[in-house]
Amino acid sequence: MSDFGFKNCYIQEKIAKSTDLLLESAKEVVSEIDRNNVSRIFLYSGINSYLEKDNKENALELFQYPVAELRHTLELPKANSLAISQQGCSGLLSAIDIAYHLLESSDVENESMVCATVDVLPAGTKREIMYNVMSDAAASVLITKNSEKNRIVHFHQQILPYYWDTPLHENELLASYFPMAQRAIESALSGAGLKISDIKWVVPHNVSLRSWEILAKLVHIPMEKIWTNNIARIGHTVSSDHIINLVDMEKEGALKKGDYLLLFTFGFGASWSCLILQH
Amino acid sequence: MNNKLFITGGMGMVGREITSLLMQKTDADIYLLIHDQGLSADKETILAVLSLPNKKEFRERLKLVKGDVTKPKLGMEKSDYRDLTDNVTHIIHAAASTRFDLPIEEARKINVTGTKNVALLAKDCGHILQFGFLSTAYISGKRTGVIKEKELEHTAGFVNTYEQSKYEAEILLKDFSNNFPTSIYRLSTVFGDSKTGKVSHFIAPHQAVRMMYLGLASMLPGTPDYSIDLISSDYTASTVVDLYWKKFKPNQTFHITHGNQSFTLKEIIDESYKQLAVADPEWSLRNYPKPAIVPGDVFDLFMNSATAANNPILQKTLNALNHFAHQLLYPKKFDRKNLLTVLPDYEKGLPPIQEYYGKVIQYCIKTKWGKIK
Numbered sequence: 129m130s131d132f133g134f135k136n137c138y139i140q141e142k143i144a145k146s147t148d149l150l151l152e153s154a155k156e157v158v159s160e161i162d163r164n165n166v167s168r169i170f171l172y173s174g175i176n177s178y179l180e181k182d183n184k185e186n187a188l189e190l191f192q193y194p195v196a197e198l199r200h201t202l203e204l205p206k207a208n209s210l211a212i213s214q215q216g217c218s219g220l221l222s223a224i225d226i227a228y229h230l231l232e233s234s235d236v237e238n239e240s241m242v243c244a245t246v247d248v249l250p251a252g253t254k255r256e257i258m259y260n261v262m263s264d265a266a267a268s269v270l271i272t273k274n275s276e277k278n279r280i281v282h283f284h285q286q287i288l289p290y291y292w293d294t295p296l297h298e299n300e301l302l303a304s305y306f307p308m309a310q311r312a313i314e315s316a317l318s319g320a321g322l323k324i325s326d327i328k329w330v331v332p333h334n335v336s337l338r339s340w341e342i343l344a345k346l347v348h349i350p351m352e353k354i355w356t357n358n359i360a361r362i363g364h365t366v367s368s369d370h371i372i373n374l375v376d377m378e379k380e381g382a383l384k385k386g387d388y389l390l391l392f393t394f395g396f397g398a399s400w401s402c403l404i405l406q407h
Numbered sequence: 408m409n410n411k412l413f414i415t416g417g418m419g420m421v422g423r424e425i426t427s428l429l430m431q432k433t434d435a436d437i438y439l440l441i442h443d444q445g446l447s448a449d450k451e452t453i454l455a456v457l458s459l460p461n462k463k464e465f466r467e468r469l470k471l472v473k474g475d476v477t478k479p480k481l482g483m484e485k486s487d488y489r490d491l492t493d494n495v496t497h498i499i500h501a502a503a504s505t506r507f508d509l510p511i512e513e514a515r516k517i518n519v520t521g522t523k524n525v526a527l528l529a530k531d532c533g534h535i536l537q538f539g540f541l542s543t544a545y546i547s548g549k550r551t552g553v554i555k556e557k558e559l560e561h562t563a564g565f566v567n568t569y570e571q572s573k574y575e576a577e578i579l580l581k582d583f584s585n586n587f588p589t590s591i592y593r594l595s596t597v598f599g600d601s602k603t604g605k606v607s608h609f610i611a612p613h614q615a616v617r618m619m620y621l622g623l624a625s626m627l628p629g630t631p632d633y634s635i636d637l638i639s640s641d642y643t644a645s646t647v648v649d650l651y652w653k654k655f656k657p658n659q660t661f662h663i664t665h666g667n668q669s670f671t672l673k674e675i676i677d678e679s680y681k682q683l684a685v686a687d688p689e690w691s692l693r694n695y696p697k698p699a700i701v702p703g704d705v706f707d708l709f710m711n712s713a714t715a716a717n718n719p720i721l722q723k724t725l726n727a728l729n730h731f732a733h734q735l736l737y738p739k740k741f742d743r744k745n746l747l748t749v750l751p752d753y754e755k756g757l758p759p760i761q762e763y764y765g766k767v768i769q770y771c772i773k774t775k776w777g778k779i780k
Contacts, residue, residue, distance in 0.1 A: 131715040259716050290693040299720045300622035300695070306709070307625065307696040338712050345705040 133337025133359045134261045147194055149266035150246040151201055157242060157270040158202050165238045169202075169209040170227060171195035172219040172245040174366040174395070198244065207242070217333055218285065218395030220245040220267065220367040221403045225283040227271040237273075244268040247366035260335040261363040267371035278374070281388070281404040282320035286312040291398035301398060305339070308400045310346045313392055316402035320388075327404075328387035329377065330354040333394070334362055334369045343392075355382065369393070370403075383407045410435040410536075411494045415476055415525055416501030418456060420597055420608040421541065424644030425499065427457040430465055433652060438470045438491060440502065443482065448473055476502045476521035481528060492531040499651060500525045501541040505610055507567040507730035518572035523579055530586045537588055539651045544593045544636070544662055546574035549737045556593070556660045556745045566734045588657030592647050594638065595664040595741070601639035601758035604766025609777045611731035612637065616679050616768060617776050620687075622695040623724045628706035629735030631673035636665045636741065639758050646746075646753065654749050661749070662741040665760055672700060672735060678761075682768040703736045 150171075158166065171194060195211040215222055220243060227241040246266035249255065255262045271280075286308055291297045317324060330353055332340055337359050344351050357380075358373050365372065370391045377383050387407040394400050412429060416422040417439045429437060441448045448471040454461050472491070474481035480488050502525075504517040522540070529538050547554045548565035559578065565571040580589055598613075599606040606613060612635075618624040646663050650656070670678060676697050684691035701709075710729060713721045746753055774780070 131712070259712075288694055288696075297622075299718070299724075302718065302721055303623045303625040303724070304696045305625070307699040310699055311696065338708070338715075342705055342708050342712070345708075346699055346701060 131338060132259050133356070134363065135360050144248055144264050146246045146248040146264075146266070147197060149248065149264065150194065150198060150244060150268075153266045154198055154202055154242060154244050154268040157268045158204070161240065161270065162238070163202070163204050164206055165240050166204045166207045166242055167234075167236065167239050168227065168230065168241040169195060169199055169204065169207045170223040170241065170243045171198060171209070171211045172215075172223045172243070172367055173211070173213050173247055174216050174219050174245075175247050175249070194246075202242075204242070214397065215399060216395030216397050217335075217364075217367050217369070217393045218397070218399040218401040220269075220371070221283065221391060221393060221401045222285065222399075224269065224271060224280070224403065225285075228280045228283070231271060231273050240270055240272040242268060242270055245367040245371075247368070259339075263363040263365050265362070265365035265368040265372060267365075267368035269371055277407060278389070279406040281322075281406050282316055283401070283403045284312055284316035284319050285402075286315065286400040288398045294396045294398075305394060306342060306346060309343055309392065309394065312400035312402045313343075313347050313390065316390070316404055320404045322388060322404065324349050326388050327353065327390045328384075328407075329382065329389050331370050331373050331377070331389050331391045332356060332359070333392065334359045334364045334373070335394075367393075410496045411438065412436070412497040412499065413438040413440070413472075413491055413495045413528075414499045414501065415440045415521075416503060416541070417499075418453070419501055419503070420505065420610075421594065421640055421643050421647070422499075422501035423457055423607060424640055425501065425647055427459055428644055428648045429652065430457065430459055430468065432648065434468070435497065436468050436470060438472050438495065440474050440476070440481070441471050443473045443475050476524050477516050479524065481524055488528070491528060492533065494534070495532045496534050496536045497539075498525065498529050498532070498535065498537070499539040499541070499647075503541070503573070505569060505608065507569045507611055508726065509568050511568045511571060514568035514572035515575065518569070519575045519579060522576040526580060526583045526586075530583060532587075535587045537590070537651065537655050537657075538583075539647070540576070540580060540589060540591045541647070542577055542591050542593045543570065543573045544595050544664055544741050545570045545734065546577055546593065547739060548574065551737050551739050553740050553742050554662070555742045556662050559660075563737075566737070567730045584658060588655075590651060590656060590658075591660040592650060593660060593662050593741075594643055595636040595662075596638070597640050597643055598637040598760070599639065599763065599767035599770060600641050601763040601766075602641060604763060604768075604770035605640075606767060606770055606774075606777070607640070609771070611727075613767075613771055613776060614727050615732075616683070616771060618724055618728065619676075619679050619695070619698065620683055620690065620772070622693060623721070624698040624728075626699045626701045626706055626709055627672065627676070627728065627735060628703045628732050629672050629700055630738070631671060631700050633672040633735050633738050634669045634740070635672055635675045635735075636669045637760050637764075638663065638665050639760075639763060642756065642758055646750065649750060650746075656745070656749060659745050661746045662743045663746065664741040664743065665757065666741070666743065666754070668759055668761075670760060670764070676700075678764055679768065682765040683772070685765065686769045686772045703733060706732065
């Protein structure tokens, strides 16, 4: 995997609990806000976890919802909680887009929404999936009206429904990845009224360094503008990559107010998503 | 004495149409080299492949000779070889491997040694009047800009072993220039029949369209405005016959190409998707993206990734594209001064690729790229 930017892979013997990861990230985003203003929680998971449960003995366990637990633990009395899934790595960006549009159409002052994501691969799962190394992770974001940071400028998603059956269409997916990625990024830029040269940073998915080397040339952006530090360090996490990267970029001092950021990812199903933010 | 014409590669992509036209338009006896591993040497079968009626006159004029151009004296029976050297007045050497992915030694064996063996036969012929050689416009390899018919030698290199071996064959023929009068016909990429869309040999451009049909065409190297020169097999054959039979010019070379009105790379991708959708409406519902047009280094990076990822299907697909796609990085224009001097109405009769491209695509889909006869 070193050709794709992965130098090392460490596997913990003890798999993290998804609820622990989720709560740790979500608590942080609501720590300094009035929790009464949170009107919705969207919890996204990209893995079809419901298929793996074997609850024949007690059917009630099927209704034991992590998103409800999240609402309870975070003490969000007014939040309508909803779990969403089945959009692969695009899921969190789509959830952000849904929250953004709901807030845009709402008259409630100071309303906010939490978008969270968690994915933990079951024990024993192969961690190398289609040329990337998978890690377990959770991430949460708070979407507010008139945010002073990371203003949502534009979201664009290209979909190819024919590719829904991933195992059957694996090779077609691989072949279409780059032309569709190019199209999604160019459409997002056009929708935002920006040029690629306006983008200060591309916040990548951490699927592979090689894929970014190719895509960078396709969309004419220098590799120096793609923040790839976490590809080898963390790997790919289904839908948490961008948030983890943004947090680390901020810690590193890479982000300055007013910078345009381009977040791009691909999700099985199949969708190519691009979110443009202004820091 | 009737003219006696020996044709190699007479069952090939353009060769069979040339043979058919010569059978119809001349009274020459035609000696057709049949590969000793190939079709059964049965005149009825051969006439059917040539789309000719099985009539007495044709059966009498058609002589089938078994042999193999890669072997000394074409691997023929001594009596057959002597029959040719005693009687043949004309030779058209069209036998070649048009595969782009052969190792160079294999390509040389067929295209260079094969040409040498046919040239040696011509030298042995006591009554030889004309020697015609089918070559490719792409012996120009990685040269760019205007390519003149009189130009041959260069050091630009080649994209594939087909280009290189045909180039070497042309160089070799120069050694025989004092032995018999030679004309060289450098063909562009032959795409299909302009009237029916029929394709006898599915080559690189057809395979590229197949990749698009299968949703496996990710990217193509080149620039959007690169001109893709494709010509029809029927017009190419009739042009060769006119140049060779009616207006033979010794020691001249001709570019038989489509020229200025060719599709650009972007146009041909767009047209392919349009025609595939017309030919197979269900295919269009898949919404396969068109391949991205990328610089050579990006294409190579993608190729290397597919190799590193050890994905056999993607690798096979890309390899199929790789042996011709790099030609798209070397834009060139083929000058046709010699051709237009001899055939001033060539351009008037040239079927526009835009008018028959769809027919060829339909033929490809109907026959599943030659799998269904």
